[in-house]
Amino acid sequence: MINPTITIENNEISINFLIKNNASKIRLKERKNEMGERFLTLNEALGNENAYIEWQIGYDTKVKSNNDYKIECLKGNEYIYYKQKKDKTEKKYPAELMVIIKYALDLGFLTKEDIKDILDKVDYIYDKDMYLDNHPIIGKDTGIFLYDDFKIFNRILPMAILKEKDYFIEMERKQMQYAAGYQVMVYVCPYFKSLNKKSHDTYSWIIDKGNIDIFKKVLLSFSLASKQHNRDIKDLVRIIIS
Numbered sequence: 001m002i003n004p005t006i007t008i009e010n011n012e013i014s015i016n017f018l019i020k021n022n023a024s025k026i027r028l029k030e031r032k033n034e035m036g037e038r039f040l041t042l043n044e045a046l047g048n049e050n051a052y053i054e055w056q057i058g059y060d061t062k063v064k065s066n067n068d069y070k071i072e073c074l075k076g077n078e079y080i081y082y083k084q085k086k087d088k089t090e091k092k093y094p095a096e097l098m099v100i101i102k103y104a105l106d107l108g109f110l111t112k113e114d115i116k117d118i119l120d121k122v123d124y125i126y127d128k129d130m131y132l133d134n135h136p137i138i139g140k141d142t143g144i145f146l147y148d149d150f151k152i153f154n155r156i157l158p159m160a161i162l163k164e165k166d167y168f169i170e171m172e173r174k175q176m177q178y179a180a181g182y183q184v185m186v187y188v189c190p191y192f193k194s195l196n197k198k199s200h201d202t203y204s205w206i207i208d209k210g211n212i213d214i215f216k217k218v219l220l221s222f223s224l225a226s227k228q229h230n231r232d233i234k235d236l237v238r239i240i241i242s
Contacts, residue, residue: 004055006099013103013207016198017053019045025056028192034161042201051192052168053205056185059097059222059236097222098236100207100215105240109212112241118216119237122223126230132160132171132184133226160224162217166194169221184225188218 003026005016017026022039029036031050045051104110125131135158144152162169167190176183195203207214219237223230 004096006096006103008103008107011107011208013100013107013109014198015100015205015207017055017195017203017205019201019203025058027054028052029054045192049191049193052189053192053195053203054170055188055190057096057188057218059095059233095236097215097218098240101219101237102240104207104212104215107209109207109209110216114216115237115241118219119234121220122230122234122237125220125223126227126234129227130224131226131230132158132173132224133182135173137173137182160221162221164214166191166211167214169217171221171225184229186218186221186225186229188214 003018003020003024007014007016019026019028019042022028027036028040028042028045029052030038030040030044030048031052036052036054040048040051101110101115105112105115137158138156140154140156142152142154146152158173160171167188170187170189171184172187173182173184175181190205192203195205198204219233222233
C-alpha cells in the first residue's frame with residue numbers, strides 16, 4: 001500500500017496520510033523536549049497541540065536503462081516506484097519528494113529558475129563539504145553503574161532541526177537498520193493540527209503556492225545529509241527540469 005498518496009486536487013497538492021499504525025514510514029508522535037517522546041493513536045492526537053506526523057519521505061526512483069536515467073513516476077498523474085536489480089526492475093519506494101516538485105512545477109508553484117537557485121545552493125554545500133554525515137557519534141561515560149561492573153554510557157547522535165510554525169524538518173545520523181555503518185535520515189514532520197481530515201483515518205497536508213517553500217527546504221535538507229544524498233538530489237532535480 002502506498003502511504004501517503006500524493007494527488008492534485010483543486011489546483012493544490014494533497015499529501016494524504018493514512019493513520020493506521022506506527023510500524024511504517026508514517027508515524028504519529030508527540031513532540032516534547034525537541035524529541036518525539038512517544039507514539040500516539042489517532043484518538044490521542046486529536047486536540048493535542050504537540051502531535052505530529054513523522055514522515056520518512058522518499059526521494060529516489062532513478063532507473064538506469066541503456067546508460068540513461070529516467071523517473072518513471074512522472075508519467076501522467078500517477079507515480080510508479082522502482083528498484084533496479086541486475087537486469088530486473090522491482091518495485092521499491094515512491095519518489096515522493098520528486099513527485100511533489102514535479103507537481104509544483106506543473107501548477108506554477110515553482111519555476112525552473114527557483115529550481116536552478118536551489119541547485120546553486122546544493123552545489124555550494126557540495127563544494128564546502130558541509131554534511132551532517134561528517135559529524136561523529138559520541139559515546140559519553142555517565143559515571144553510573146547499572147549493576148555490578150556494568151557501566152552506563154550515553155550515545156550522542158548528531159541531529160539538525162529546522163523549525164517552522166506548522167512543521168519541522170529533522171535530520172539524524174543513526175545506525176543503519178540492516179547493514180553495518182551509519183546513515184543520515186531525513187524526516188518531514190507536519191504538526192497534526194495543520195492537517196485536514198479527509199476520511200475517518202486519512203488526513204491531508206495541503207500544499208499550494210503559499211507554502212511550497214517547505215519542499216525547497218526539504219531538498220536542501222537532503223543535500224546537507226551526506227555527499228551521496230547531495231549527488232542524488234542534483235541528478236534527480238536536473239532530470240525534472242531537463
